[in-house]
Amino acid sequence: MSKTDIGKAPANSNFIHEIIDRDLASGRYGKRVHTRFPPEPNGYLHIGHAKSIVLNFTTAVKYGGKCNLRFDDTNPEKEASEYIDSIIEDVKWLGFDWEDRLFYASDYFNKFYRYALKLIEEGKAYVDSSTPEEISRMRGTPTSPGIESSYRDRTPEENLALFEKMKNGEFNEGECVLRAKIDMKSPNLNLRDPVMYRIKKVPHPRTGNTWCIYPMYDWAHGLEDSIENITHSLCTLEFENHRPLYNWFLDQLPDIPHPRQIEFARLNLTYTVMSKRKLLKLVEEGYVSGWDDPRMPTISGLRRRGYTPSAIRKFCERIGVSKTESTIDFALLEYVLRDELNRTAQRRMAVLNPLKVTITNYPEGKEEWLDAENNPEDSSAGVRKIPFSGVLYIEQDDFLEEPPKKYFRLAPGREVRLKHAYFITCNNVIKGENGQVKELLCTYDPATRGGEAPDGRKVRGTIHWVSARHAVKTQVRLYNSLFTRENPLETEEGKDFTDYINNESLVTLKNCRIEPSLSEAKGGENYQFLRKGYFCLDNRDTNPGYPVFNRTVALRDTWARIRTNRNP
RNA sequence: UGGGACGUCGGCAAGAGGUAAGCCACCGGUUUUUGGUACCGGCAUUUCGCAGGUUCGAAUCCUGCCGUCCCAGCCA
Numbered sequence: 001m002s003k004t005d006i007g008k009a010p011a012n013s014n015f016i017h018e019i020i021d022r023d024l025a026s027g028r029y030g031k032r033v034h035t036r037f038p039p040e041p042n043g044y045l046h047i048g049h050a051k052s053i054v055l056n057f058t059t060a061v062k063y064g065g066k067c068n069l070r071f072d073d074t075n076p077e078k079e080a081s082e083y084i085d086s087i088i089e090d091v092k093w094l095g096f097d098w099e100d101r102l103f104y105a106s107d108y109f110n111k112f113y114r115y116a117l118k119l120i121e122e123g124k125a126y127v128d129s130s131t132p133e134e135i136s137r138m139r140g141t142p143t144s145p146g147i148e149s150s151y152r153d154r155t156p157e158e159n160l161a162l163f164e165k166m167k168n169g170e171f172n173e174g175e176c177v178l179r180a181k182i183d184m185k186s187p188n189l190n191l192r193d194p195v196m197y198r199i200k201k202v203p204h205p206r207t208g209n210t211w212c213i214y215p216m217y218d219w220a221h222g223l224e225d226s227i228e229n230i231t232h233s234l235c236t237l238e239f240e241n242h243r244p245l246y247n248w249f250l251d252q253l254p255d256i257p258h259p260r261q262i263e264f265a266r267l268n269l270t271y272t273v274m275s276k277r278k279l280l281k282l283v284e285e286g287y288v289s290g291w292d293d294p295r296m297p298t299i300s301g302l303r304r305r306g307y308t309p310s311a312i313r314k315f316c317e318r319i320g321v322s323k324t325e326s327t328i329d330f331a332l333l334e335y336v337l338r339d340e341l342n343r344t345a346q347r348r349m350a351v352l353n354p355l356k357v358t359i360t361n362y363p364e365g366k367e368e369w370l371d372a373e374n375n376p377e378d379s380s381a382g383v384r385k386i387p388f389s390g391v392l393y394i395e396q397d398d399f400l401e402e403p404p405k406k407y408f409r410l411a412p413g414r415e416v417r418l419k420h421a422y423f424i425t426c427n428n429v430i431k432g433e434n435g436q437v438k439e440l441l442c443t444y445d446p447a448t449r450g451g452e453a454p455d456g457r458k459v460r461g462t463i464h465w466v467s468a469r470h471a472v473k474t475q476v477r478l479y480n481s482l483f484t485r486e487n488p489l490e491t492e493e494g495k496d497f498t499d500y501i502n503n504e505s506l507v508t509l510k511n512c513r514i515e516p517s518l519s520e521a522k523g524g525e526n527y528q529f530l531r532k533g534y535f536c537l538d539n540r541d542t543n544p545g546y547p548v549f550n551r552t553v554a555l556r557d558t559w560a561r562i563r564t565n566r567n568p
Numbered sequence: 569u570g571g572g573a574c575g576u577c578g579g580c581a582a583g584a585g586g587u588a589a590g591c592c593a594c595c596g597g598u599u600u601u602u603g604g605u606a607c608c609g610g611c612a613u614u615u616c617g618c619a620g621g622u623u624c625g626a627a628u629c630c631u632g633c634c635g636u637c638c639c640a641g642c643c644a
Contacts, residue, residue, distance in 0.1 A: 012582095040644050075643065132642055141640055143569045177642055187571040189640055198642035217644050241572055241639050263573085270579080276644095318591070320581055322574095325637060329579045332592045342605060377605070408603070417601060451601045462601050531602045559603045 014321035016055070016262050020063060020232060023260065029231040033065030036230050037091065038105075038221070040072045041083035041205075043276035044291040045090045045299045047312065047333075048267040054316035055264070056234055057096045068228055069098040073106045074220050076204040084205070086291075090299040095309045105215075105224050106206045112215050112223055113167070115253060116178060116196060120159045124252055125196060126152055127162035129176040138184070139192050145185040146192040152181065166199060169212045173199045180219075182248060190245045194218055222246045225259040233259045236266040237323065267319065268327040271481035272297045273488055273497055287501055288482075294538075294550050295482045295505050305479065306526050306536035306552030308344075311337040330481065334553050341526050341534045341552070346374040346381055349419065349464045350514040350529040350549075352476055354393035356439040356468065359424065362390035367467070370450070372420040386515050387470040388421050393513050395531075398463040399440060401429060406562065408461035410440070416461040419530060423448040423459060464530040471513035475548045476535065478507040512549075519547065526552060 023029055035056040039049065060067035069091060073079050091098070119125040128135065128151045140146030154162070163178055165171060178197040186192055196219040201212045225233045233246075240263045250258040268274060273282075274297060282288045282296070291298050294305035302312065315336045319328050349372075367389045375381035394410070403411040410416045415425040428441035447454050451462075482505045488497040514529075521527065523539035533554035541548045 038644095042644080072644070078643075135642075136640075139640055141569095142571070144640095145570090146640085174642065189571085192640085195642055200642085214642095216642075221644085237573075238638055239644090243572090265574090318580085322581075324574060324581085326580060329592060332580075335592060338604090347602080373601095376600095376602085406603090419601060421601095459601090461603085464602075528602085528604085531604070533604095555602075555604050557603075562603080 012317060012320065014264075015323070016059065016232070016234060016264060016321060017062070019260070019262060020059070023231070024063070029260075032229075032231050033060060033063035034067070034229060034231045035060045035065065035234060036068040036070050036225065036228060038070045038072045038224070039087050040075070040079065041081070041087060042075070042078040043083060043280060044086050046274055046276075046279065046297045047269065047299065047302065047315075048274045048297075050094060050299060050312050051267040051316045051319070051321075052234070052236070053091055053094060053096060054313055055321055058317070059232070059234070065231070066101065067096070067098060068101040068103055068230070070103040070224060070228065071105065072217070072221065072224070073104055073204070073206060074215050074217060075200075076202045076214065077200060079205055081205045086300065090303075093303060093309055094299065094312060101228075103224075103228060104206055105220055106204060108220075108224060108227055109207060109211055109215070111227060112220060115223060116163070116215075116219075117160065119180065119196075119252055120163060120178075121156050122252070123156055123181065125159070125178055125180050126154050127159050127166065127176050128152070128179045128193075129162075132174055135177070135195075139189065140184070142187075142189065148184045149179075149193070152193070163197075166197065166213050167211075169201065171199055173201055175199065178213075180249070182245075188241060188244055190218065190242050191248070194245060218242055218245045219249060222250045222259070222261075223253075223256075225261075226250060226253075226256045229257050230259045233261045235261060235263055237263045237325065238266075239263055263323065264321050265323055265325050267316075268325075269297060269333065270327055270330045270486040271483050271488070272330065273483075278497060281498070282482075285498070287498060294477070294479055304538065304540070305550055306534060307337060308340060308526070311340045314340070327487065337553050338534070338555070341528065343377050344375075345526040345528045345534055347372070347376070347528045347530050348515055348518050349386065349466055350474075350476070350512060350518065350532065350535070351393045351395055351464065351466050351471070352478075352509050352512050352529075352532060353396040354511065354513050355396045355399055355437065357392045357394050357424070357465070358439060358441050359390045359392065359444045360427070360441050361443045364390065366390065367469070370420050384517055386420060386517070387467045388418075389467040389469050391468040392418070392465045393468055393471060394418075394440075394463055394465045396437075398461075399426070399437065401437065409463055410442075410461065414461075415459050416463055417448070417451050417459045418444075418465045419462050420451055421449070421465070422446070422451070423453060464532075466513045466515050468513070470516050472516060472519045472547070474512050474514050474518075474546065475541075476509045476512045476551065477538070477548065478509065478551045478554075480505050480507070514547070514549075521547065521549075528555075531555065 037053050037056045057067045128149050138147045177195045179193045182191045184192045197213045200214050243261050246261050292300035292304045315333050369385040371383045372386045398409040410426050422444040424442040424444045426442050430439040432438045483500045484502045485500045488500045521537045523537045526534050526536050529535050534552040535549040538548040538550050
């Protein structure tokens with residue numbers, strides 16, 4: 001799907017769209033649909049966020065509406081502009097356009113403040129001078145009601161004065177908070193006089209030292225939505241319990257728009273973790289090289305790994321939107337990716353674990369340049385020339401001295417096709433001191449140039465190769481799942497998710513050989529290394545003369561499956 | 569001894585009283601100069617968490633159970 005297709009094809013309906021359909025029919029929001037993606041800039045975006053981004057933006061497109069990008073920057077302790085920059089980059093990279101609607105909750109701090117004043121004046125909010133511990137204790141538990149603070153009955157005048165002092169920095173952090181006066185006996189803990197403002201004498205990335213009181217999520221979020229005239233505020237399931245509070249705050253301000261909050265299930269994927277806290281731990285404790293480590297489920301990690309924005313979008317549309325907590329099989333993500341790359345990625349030949357092959361009957365010093373199609377799925381991709389000579393490398397896996405049944409590749413006395421080149425037959429095996437295969441002596445059939453035998457004889461196996469003299473030495477990184485468990489959070493006694501990190505999640509091969517055309521590979525482009533998988537240049541670690549490739553995803557490997565099924 | 573939500577194939581997910589879509593995974597097979605791709609076939613019928621009930625007819629409606637998740641931040 002190209003960027004211009006966004007929102008045109010998807011539109012698999014879901015329960016949220018049904019709600020919107022009804023709102024549209026009833027004219028509830030003036031026939032408008034306006035959504036928003038509201039990240040907190042306290043970490044990097046991951047594929048779970050992509051689900052929300054895709055949902056919000058494509059929903060807007062489907063209904064001819066708009067979608068804002070809004071930073072929910074209400075907690076300067078955790079937030080940083082580094083994160084703002086990365087989030088902007090990632091949403092853009094995913095292919096979405098918020099036009100001129102990039103907003104920040106912090107831009108509304110003044111409005112929030114004035115609305116708070118209004119609630120105080122109406123006796124609906126009060127300054128509580130209890131300690132955090134007292135407030136926590138008085139909140140009660142899920143099964144027992146809370147008790148009212150002794151400060152709950154302060155007069156509006158008193159509260160106004162106190163709140164003013166809070167704003168002016170006349171109190172220390174933790175000395176007091178502004179609370180909504182709702183119901184300490186509510187079975188919903190969120191309604192037990194929730195905190196609206198707390199004191200934080202911390203500079204804010206955007207407002208600097210202007211404020212030392214910062215609004216809490218519940219107080220801020222509905223107002224942000226209302227100020228931006230959002231119609232449908234989509235969020236994840238854990239905010240379901242907050243919806244009554246979202247509505248309560250807006251009900252106290254009857255003159256401003258009141259969006260509808262709808263909750264959906266967040267994305268979980270097998271063999272990875274998705275919480276910012278856990279991803280941060282992986283980064284900080286060095287389990288991965290950074291937020292953009294290609295093993296990370298972050299947008300930046302997937303990008304570096306070679307995932308395309310369109311594959312991520314397609315994936316997000318495929319998984320559906322519901323309220324059922326679910327875990328998507330990572331294989332589905334890989335399927336969607338392969339499905340795209342198969343159609344778009346040019347083919348190249350690369351030998352990951354080289355085994356030398358000498359063609360004994362090939363004229364000394366001769367070389368020839370053969371035609372190779374760039375993509376059998378797309379003839380417009382054209383052809384390229386690849387060099388052939390008397391000394392080649394093939395994959396170590398593609399030769400077996402004692403081949404098992406159904407093994408179609410090279411073996412002593414056996415003939416195979418070198419893709420795009422010739423049939424070769426293995427005559428001799430040269431071994432090293434430890435008995436390891438060092439080199440193969442083969443003969444080629446000059447009549448099979450291009451890979452077809454004029455006498456019509458067939459070979460079962462076709463393998464890839466590179467010309468030793470022409471090949472470029474390179475590093476290839478094979479990535480596997482970050483964890484060995486489908487659900488790394490399901491831990492045994494005394495263990496945590498980091499105990500299940502897959503020590504084969506990164507396998508670095510330093511002696512690979514690629515066909516010469518690959519030395520012109522560009523970052524951000526995907527190539528299929530024939531019979532191996534899809535790879536892309538690692539822009540960060542590539543050195544002049546020594547390219548580094550990341551394996552984006554392997555090809556399906558039926559032979560590997562046969563093997564494991566045979567001896568499990 | 570609370571409140572809010574959710575239970576349809578191994579994983580997602582349609583389904584809205586008329587007799588269980590689709591996709592991934594998995595298993596067979598065909599084609600193939602990639603053991604890739606493509607294509608064909610199989611994969612929920614005493615079956616929709618369980619048990620009752622209503623109905624000519626129930627995954628859909630009613631009742632009661634069971635299971636899972638969320639909530640006691642001055643995080644979002």
